[in-house]
């Protein structure tokens with residue numbers, strides 16, 4: 001892909017087809033962040049008030065043994081949510097999702113956190129032959145968001161666990177300061193069950209029996225009307241700085257960094273550092289580093305130096321590629337023909353996009369009128 005322009009403030013470039021630049025060469029994401037980031041910057045006193053309110057909301061709704069649920073991946077964001085919950089004296093159930101790709105470091109991080117916080121912990125194991133079949137289908141289909149399978153399953157399973165245990169809230173690691181500015185063209189809606197079923201229906205080889213699913217409408221209803229499993233975003237209530245959060249986690253829990261955003265999963269690392277750049281011309285580090293630049297956690301020069309480093313150490317790439325292909329059951333030749341084939345948009349296959357976009361627009365109107373509550377990104 002020919003790179004035509006890079007933002008003068010961050011490191012986003014025209015590898016995102018929707019980006020635009022103003023007369024000073026500043027990209028659309030930087031302009032949006034200038035408007036929205038101040039909403040996520042707080043004084044120490046404001047943070048205290050926000051967290052006290054959060055703890056109050058959560059503990060008041062406790063009906064059973066737990067007041068909330070935390071999906072713990074061992075990554076920075078979810079680990080820091082567990083740290084906050086511990087400081088606030090909450091009683092969450094921590095759930096780890098095992099989709100077959102966990103790295104040793106993620107499991108070790110989780111164990112350390114659980115040992116010190118004393119939180120109850122359970123592992124939700126996704127049926128591997130089914131998950132493998134789904135991942136194979138997505139690779140064959142040529143669509144970009146192979147990771148939506150994990151995200152969909154995590155959310156659907158969380159709602160299930162919430163209902164079963166009468167838990168009202170899911171504490172998520174979602175945060176604006178380190179995650180804003182992710183191009184839409186690099187992702188698909190995680191709740192789009194119709195798209196998952198359509199792709200799997202065309203390319204899958206086995207029936208799905210236990211893979212946790214939930215339709216777009218049920219997601220929307222559960223979220224909007226606080227029917228068990230309403231997502232709360234504690235990291236958006238504090239002055240969240242990823243670099244500082246990592247230092248706290250290292251000191252308090254002996255937590256270890258795994259070398260890249262979401263690299264706590266071996267598949268995710270291979271997906272972000274090989275599949276995305278090779279097949280789709282996408283280097284997600286650009287979006288992650290740009291968010292850190294806008295939040296004053298890194299300079300543009302530091303980000304440029306980081307981008308100049310290879311995505312993969314050659315030895316690691318060989319080893320990870322062999323591991324991933326063997327686990328997914330692709331031959332080298334078969335996989336390389338998928339990588340070389342042109343990308344296919346998600347909505348080439350049946351999808352909820354045709355009705356969910358108008359519905360979401362309607363939902364935003366209801367939120368603005370005060371009829372229903374929305375999360376931060378919907379205000």
Ligand SMILES: [Zn+2]
Pocket residue numbers: 007008009010011012026027028029030031290
């Ligand atoms: Zn920019």
